[in-house]
Amino acid sequence: MSAGKRGTWGRMRISFLINSAYGIGGTIRTTFNLAEQLAQQHEVEVVSVFRNRERPLLAPDGNVPVRYLVDLRRQESTFEGDDPENKLPSRVFARHDGAYDRYSLLTDRRIGAYLATTDADVVIGTRPGLNTHLVRQARRGPVLLGQEHLTYSTHPPRLQRELRALYPRLDALITVTEKDARDYRRLWLPGVRVESVPNSVPDAGLAPADGRGKWVIAAGRLARMKRYDLLIRAFAQVVEERPDWRLRIYGGGVERQKLRELVERLGLYNHVFLMGPVSPLEPEWGKGAIAAVSSSFEPFGMTIVEAMRAGLPVVATDCPHGPGEIITPGVDGQLVPNGDVKAMGAALLGLINDDEKRAAMGRAARERAHRYDPATIGERYDRLLTELVARRGPLRSGAHRARGALVGRAYAARNVAGTVRQGVGYVKRNGVRAAVMKARTV
Amino acid sequence: MSTASPAPSVPSAGPRAFCAADADGGVSIELALPEAADRRSCLLLRRHAKQAQDEVRLPLAELPGGRLRAELPVGTALREGRWDVYLVLDDEEPVRVLPGMNDLRALLDREAHKVEGKLRVRIPYPAKEGHLAVRAWQRGPHAEAGELHIGEGRLTLQGRLLGAEFGEEADLLADLRGSAEPPVTVEVKVSGDEFTATVPYRKLGPGLWDLRLRPSGAQGPRVRVGRLLDDVADKKPVFRYPSSRVTGEYGPVEAEPYYTVDNDLSVKVQACEEETA
Known part of the structure; x- marks a missing residue:
């Protein structure tokens, strides 16, 4: 328009x-x-x-x-x-x-x-x-x-x-x-x-990360869905090879105690830190060199874009649905199979052990984050x-809602009839459509 | 609220400051405040204190684009504690400043190699009520805690001494807080400015034990061991360590190192039930 x-x-x-x-x-x-x-x-x-x-x-x-x-x-x-x-x-x-x-x-x-x-x-x-x-x-x-x-x-x-x-x-x-x-x-x-x-995701107006800090950063609610247990286990793999790198996880939530116990059990208390909730979060990305997302489910993934804005490459699980639509593997980050500890550890090490690649991907991430400019x-x-x-x-609005109500009722009826599985009720769906067409002419 | 009509909007709450720290320990504080142009303005730092109040005023310089900037150089002495930040315009009442995007990356893994006299650390942070405050320390000498390793019934501590040199007979004391008992003394291994010490839990009874380094043994100063050289204003909830059970001179106890509200390192020891096999 x-x-x-x-x-x-x-x-x-x-x-x-x-x-x-x-x-x-x-x-x-x-x-x-x-x-x-x-x-x-x-x-x-x-x-x-x-x-x-x-x-x-x-x-x-x-x-x-x-x-x-x-x-x-x-x-x-x-x-x-x-x-x-x-x-x-x-x-x-x-x-x-x-x-x-x-x-x-x-x-x-x-x-x-x-x-x-x-x-x-x-x-x-x-x-x-x-x-x-x-x-x-x-x-x-x-x-x-x-x-x-x-x-x-x-x-x-x-x-x-x-x-x-x-x-x-x-x-x-x-x-x-x-x-x-x-x-x-x-x-x-x-x-x-x-x-x-x-x-x-707005630009926080901060200088990009210089990539020299040997920190991996993650941020989100400490909820099961975020699978920080997986990230911590993957990081044990990182520490074995690169004890000079450490992990910060920002956020609060119900899993905090469990995650803390895991960190202690794995002897990672000098390497993995639960930072608690922080607001604003944006300046924290700039302290790291790599961002990690271990979620089993990430409808979008605001933190991925925030990290990219700060110039960090992002290693994420390829979970439904966000990460795969934001990250281009090998260009501005890496995608690893959902739930795969070893692959997460290996992908982190891949970036940790290659300063040039990490820097190039960080620059690309910052560039490609502009797709999400608020403007x-x-x-x-x-x-x-x-x-x-x-x-x-008003007319259209009323007519649309009346039709919507009918469609909805038809769905409800179909649910009652027990044909609730998607794709099963094609014939019934056409039946419903006919009923609605009639209703619209009333 | 007795009707369904929504309550009024939440008002905006005050000027917002953006702090940037440099690796030397200085902090610059910037405010976007076009309305302050051509007015006398300064930042007022006021220390939380029950008795005498400390105040420090920092001049605000006008920058292009309606911004103001104050510098808190490392040379400015701030007593140890929590300092609230206020904005003062002309002769008006000081108003508290809100925290913005604080860029503290320079504080992370700070080396602070050359410390002459006192080590000065300032960490801007959002205070409990949501306003901007600055935590300050000035210590000389200072013993910076590094990695802690929890072994079988003991704590091994790695650290670094700043602002002093080790003498011949360095040792580390564990002092039972609030007690006149003589401290538990353990030996310290020194390598350059770095040190390692192991505290056996079996020598500690129930209570809070504060750790102090004596770089030159009994002759010299006692230096509190703490962790100051990073961007974390409150270490206590972030740096957590496993607890261990040991049966020693005071019976069965459970011990756990922790950082105090002042970011100093202590060991908490509690009596516990004898473990049955």
């Missing part, structure tokens, strides 16, 4: 709905990055369902207004965790979204009131459960855009079923990898625009949102 055309539509009001804007995590980080970018041209707000801290850690300067719906700061007089409605289960939030237990009748009411009255042109949901709020509670009018920061293929089947029933009522669904977008396109989501737009990613969102708002209209 040309600049002139966009001008006629002018500023959009864009509202992000997020579980919590006050914590640390990939979704929070990328939401603020995008919100701040879009705020250069549009009116943008971030609505946080929960507030559990005084300030949003990842957007402390308040370039984008943040508001919250439920106050969970225990020490404040405004604490609402003891509200009786907070003890009653949610009826709106996707039942099988992993965060379901945090949601309640109270969040149903608060999110519902926000979605019923928002004057936004576009409402963006940032996780499956919130996307189901969008389709169930938003007033007619705003474009409803669901973001998928995880991946369809790794959702539990029961959540997949819920999403198949509700996502037809979205206007657009945006994934962070092309692989995940393909998975969603295989579902039947008529009239729903499904696209992949990667997360943006580039923001422009893609801007174009997409502008088109979606332009083709909207």
Whole structure:
């Protein structure tokens, strides 16, 4: 769309709905990055369902207004965790979204009131459960855009079923990898625009790593999925050959004690350090020479791009779905088979033992990270949102949601009938399609 | 909140500083603050202290692009402790500064070869309340702890002496904190400015044992062993070591080396149940 055309539509009001804007995590980080970018041209707000801290850690300067719906700061007089409605289960939030237990009748009411009255042109949901709020509670009018920061293929089947029933009522669904977008396109989501737009990662404005520090850096929540146990075991292999190299793992989480015990058991307490959570994280990359990602599952991989920005080559497992779409093996990093300790150790040693290759790959990484410039990613969102708002209209919006509701009900019926496996119900699918066509002419 | 209307936005919270450390121990602090142009401005560093307050003022120089910069050179003396950073504009009340992107890579694996007189270390860090503070140490001489090796019932410590030279009869003391008992003394192997010492846990009873190096034996100074030469403001949670059980002069105990809140090295010893086979 040309600049002139966009001008006629002018500023959009864009509202992000997020579980919590006050914590640390990939979704929070990328939401603020995008919100701040879009705020250069549009009116943008971030609505946080929960507030559990005084300030949003990842957007402390308040370039984008943040508001919250439920106050969970225990020490404040405004604490609402003891509200009786907070003890009653949610009826709106996707039942099988992993965060379901945090949601309640109270969040149903608060999110519902926000979605019923928002004057936004576009409402963006940032996780499956919130996307189901969008389709169930938003007033007619705003474009409803669901973001998928995880991946369809790794959702539990029961959540997949819920999403198949509700996502037809979205206007657009945006994934962070092309692989995940393909998975969603295989579902039947008529009239729903499904696209992949990667997360943006801003330039921290820091000098690139000089690559002389003999440190491998990893960063992420200390959760099972990140497989830091694998990384630590792989690093034992590194230390055997190169005891002059050490590993730092930044982040906090439930696995901390277990990982610490592993470090002690392997006698690596002079070589592997659990650094704890750090914010901002960006300056830490510059202290290293290689970044490592050992995850068994990485929907996108913000830290990969952050490390590349700092000029570090990245050694990552080739897990679903992010690393393979970001890293070009041999150019700006290496991919090793998912879960393979030996291959991880060997790939790290390969870079540790070759200063020239490491430096060249670090330079390439920095160069290739520009694909994720906030300006580039923001422009893609801007174009997409502008088109979606332009083709909207109360009529279309209403008709699309009515059709979406029917498609969803058909899915639900199919689930009840027991034909829930993907690809089985082709004939039934056509049956459903016919039913919907009829409904649209009513 | 009695209605469903969302609460007001969170306000922005204050000026933000970007710190860069150099390998000599100096720190430069930069703020993007166009509104401070042509105003009298300085940074105020104020030490956390129960009694007398220490204050140091650093002039802010105007840079192009609405930025201000203060230098905290290694020569400026800061007493050991935690210093909060404030911005002062004209005669206004000082306001606390928030931490930005701190570039501390020069502190990592710092060599600090030439230490004349006192070793000075400054590590900018985000304080508990989220504001910028600077941890400072000035020590001379200083015994820097390196790798620790936990063996069968003992701790072997490698370290480096800075700001002094080893004499003939160097040794290492383990002092039971809060006790007048004579310390446990162990011998020290010296090679240049590096040293190695082994502390047998069987000689330690329950309590906290502080490690001190005596580079020239009983005649010279006692130098607290600590770990200062990197970018980690609080070592305690990051540098963790295995605990070991040993039955010694005080019965069965469990011992574990750790870094104190001041980043000094101590050994925590606890009485424990006799192990049954």
